[in-house]
Amino acid sequence: MNKLRQVIQRLEREEHLIHFLDAAEKLYHHLGLTRDNPKTAVTVLNNPKWRLGVNLHARLVLALYNKQGKDKLWITMRKSDAIKIKEIERISDNSFALQKGEDDDVVAVTVSAKQFIRQKDELLSGLLAMAGIYSDLRKSTNYKKYHNHELEELITSPTLREELLKDSETFYFKHLIHRYKEYWGTAPVDDEIFKWKAISHFQRHFDMDAENFGAMLKECFSEHTRLFYHIGLSAFHYMASYNPDAIKDIFTTISNHEMSLSARFSAARQMAEEIARQISDDTAKPFKQHFDERQMSVILASMFPDRYPIYKNDIYQLLLEQVSGDKPALAGLKYEHYSQLAEQFRDTISRDKELQSLIDERIDGHPFNWDSSLLIFQDILWVNKRMNDTEPDEYGEKDDSNGNTSGESQELDVAKLELTGENILYTRDDIQNDLFMDIGKVDEIVELLLYKKNIILQGPPGTGKTFFAKRLAWYIMGEKDNDRITTVQFHPSYSYEDFIRGYRPVKDKFELRDGLFMDVCEQARANPELKYFMVIDEINRGNLSKVFGELMLLIEHDKRGPAHALTLPYFRDNEPEFYIPENVYLIGTMNTADRSLAMVDYALRRRFVFITMDPQLNAAFKKYLQHLGLNEGIAEKWVEKIEWLNEQIRSDSSLGESFCIGQSYFCTGQPIDDPKRKFEQIIRFEIEPLLHEYWFDDEKKVRRLITELLMA
Structure with missing residues (x-):
């Protein structure tokens, strides 16, 4: 749909x-x-x-x-x-x-x-x-x-056509409901009911006047481990034990229905920051509070389930893409926007008798005495996302036998809480397992990116540049938080108006719309303690002077921040000058076999560090091939053939090192039952077309190379 x-x-x-x-x-x-x-x-x-x-x-x-x-x-x-x-x-x-x-x-x-x-x-x-x-x-x-x-x-x-014309958003949302009903027909009985149980448990135990507020909260959230991120929940419990009165003030603030949700979030976040600062000062260790819109939504939905929905950014994105078509709100305003959309579909959910019957059947025997329309709303979005992405668990984490996530204890100490993020952790061991590259080189690249703020990963085709870019960002963040990574691919018609800001047709008029880079900068300004990454794939394929415009100056590492702000060509009334925050990092990728390499602007070259990604046909790659099912001898033979081909490419004066074949062509990601057949498929359908491009004027040489590669 x-x-x-x-x-x-x-x-x-x-x-x-x-x-x-x-x-x-x-x-x-x-x-x-x-x-x-x-x-x-x-x-x-x-x-x-x-x-x-x-x-x-x-x-x-x-x-x-x-x-x-x-x-x-x-x-x-x-x-x-x-x-x-x-x-x-x-x-x-x-x-x-x-x-x-x-x-x-x-x-x-x-x-x-x-x-x-x-x-x-x-x-x-x-x-x-x-x-x-x-x-x-x-x-x-x-x-x-x-x-x-x-x-x-x-x-x-014709009836469906009338519905589409009358209210297109409701029409698209009903499609999500239809898929949700299909899911309920096959889902395990307790698969999604844990949300109802968790909120009901909270309702039974929450007491704003509890003598030991921190201990009371711990009991209230004891069944919320699949709704909170494990580090976020642990940080919250630690703050509650450290300063229960301050946490109580946060609850009072976010429960103030007279304030807008965005105002409540802003105030509560500042209060959480103050608690975190006190803990850092007292323990002499960095402490991050991890209070965000998702955490606030879980608290509010637990306190007032008939008034507030549970929020998560990826289901918010699904709602925008598949139902409303709205542009995402800025960080700090997303939950408010999401809640407004939830209210819009409350009646659609409550009037659907078949849907209500399915829910009632699942929660039969459980004492839920509140309107769960908004909880169903969140569940509809989550189930549709899971059906799209086939994710293992609501937050990408599996429960262990003790109810904890990812095998991590919920009782993390202060030293562990200094790790940034609320998603699955991504450590030094993880990036070593994911890459064939020496960890020393990875650390050097991290150091260069943190200093220069802009790097370009260049190398032959198939060396895993884009794959590495995402993991580099995860490694620096310490977690797999894709909400802070934005990927775009440049092409010859990509423009300043697409990337930064420009006028775009909307029905019968033109509206000033922000581009992807503006959105990233807005999010980074709203969360200065977090790092944000923009991955620009095929960066050399765009007209870079045209795409970056005056921001060619601002992307420099020493021109970041409000001191270097300037007025954009397309500006709104009363809008402050624009600057690129310190916590925005650019990672470009560039295929050195691309003949358009010379198009990279020399002014841009000065602002980026260039990292060469060579084919990684090493022991780690051979071990990976064995993991896919090849025996040691066949894995060795595959590597020998690729290295032989690369030597032919290097020795050609019209080609050279930049045109070598990378390891990614052979990273199938799936078990290989028939190594001979799989190798032939890769050579015939992926490598051979590339060789025809390299030696377009020498068909005999290409045929000879292919014959040699496929010989037993």
Whole structure:
């Protein structure tokens, strides 16, 4: 549904979508087709072509797409019918005969959506006449594996189309509810009920006037280990034992319904920071308080489950992407935005009798005396995310037999609490296990990035540059927190307006919108104690002076912070000058075999440290191959063949070291049952095309190299 929603949002007008769906429905009716019939496949393409289509047998016969801001339709018909219609923009050359010997070929005509509406009867008549004959010639379509059931439901159900037009957000949310119901039909009985149990346990034990407030809280949250991050929960308990009165003040502040959620969060976070500072001073050890919007949401949802939903950033992102289409709020404002959206769908949840019945059946026998619509809301989003990502547990952590997460004790001491983050920890051992690189070099790269703040990982294809970039960020953060890593891929048409800020078309007007880098900087300014990373893949493929603009100056490590702020070309009224925070780090990747290497601006080169990533065909790589199922001898032979090929590449004066083959081509990530067949597949379908590019003028050499590689 997300893909379908993305395409629909790109259309010029919803009216054009309805006319397309109506035409597709008439095609179905004319041919006597039902849902999931073998003759048709309706398809949705969202990148790079944004298109809704109906495929009959092997042909696309009807499509709606947006090109350069204008909606257009593609319709197939006989050439003799097409030439009778006026104002056709284009008749394709890709014609085909309905039957052997026929002179009257079938062609595809392109018309604007407005013209389609004006001449709908003529165009549909041509489509249906062609389809009636073509449908009888074949029994099934070759495109069924690309079939989109949601689009077909819109085609065959006028009621669904009315719902989409009336309230598109509710329409998309109902789809998430539908998937949620499917999950409940197969889920273990207690799979998600722990949330209801945890909140009920909190309600029974919470007492704002408890004599020992810290001990009372510990009991209240004793069943919340799957709702809190383990370090965040431990830090909170430690602060409560250290200064229970201050924690009580935090509870009083966040319970003040007269204040906005964002104001409550800001005040509570400052109070938590003060407690953390006191602990650091008293213990002479750094202490981080880890109080964030997620933690506040769990506390509020436990205290007032009928008023506040549980929040987590990844399900908030899913809600934006698949339902509302809104831009993410800034850090500190996200929970407030998320709660507003939750209220919007409360009635949809409470009115769904089937959904309520499923929940009641699961929680039967448990005394829950509060409206759980907002808890169901969170659960719907989480289950849909898990169905999308097949994650092992709600926060990427598995429970051990004691109810702890990731095998870590919930009673972490102050020394352990100084580790940053609330996600799965990522340590020196983890990065050593993930990489084939010497840990000494990793530490050197970390030192360079922390000093220079900007690095570019350059190297031959397949050396794991992007893979390493993400793990480098995790290693510096000490945790797997993808919320603080933003990845973008540059390309020749990528612009300042995409990356920084610019005007973009929104329906019938233009709006000033922030780009990805602006969003990262806003988050970093809101959380100065945390590090944020932007990974720019294929950085040399963009016009870098054009993309960075005046920020070419500000990305320098000694030009960060408000002292170097400047006014952006696109600015809003009363907006302060812009600066890049100290806690933003740029990691670019660059393929040295790319002929566009010379496009890297020399001014930009001065602002980055360049790290060369060589092929890692070492003992660690051989051990990895053995882990996949190769015996020691075969693993050794694979490495010898790759090294032999790389020597051929190095010795060619037109190529050299920068064009060598990296280890990533052979990192399948899955067990290898047939090493000979897998090696041949990699050589034939991944390495050989690359060699043809290298020696485009010497086919004999490529054939000789491939033959040598595949010899036993």
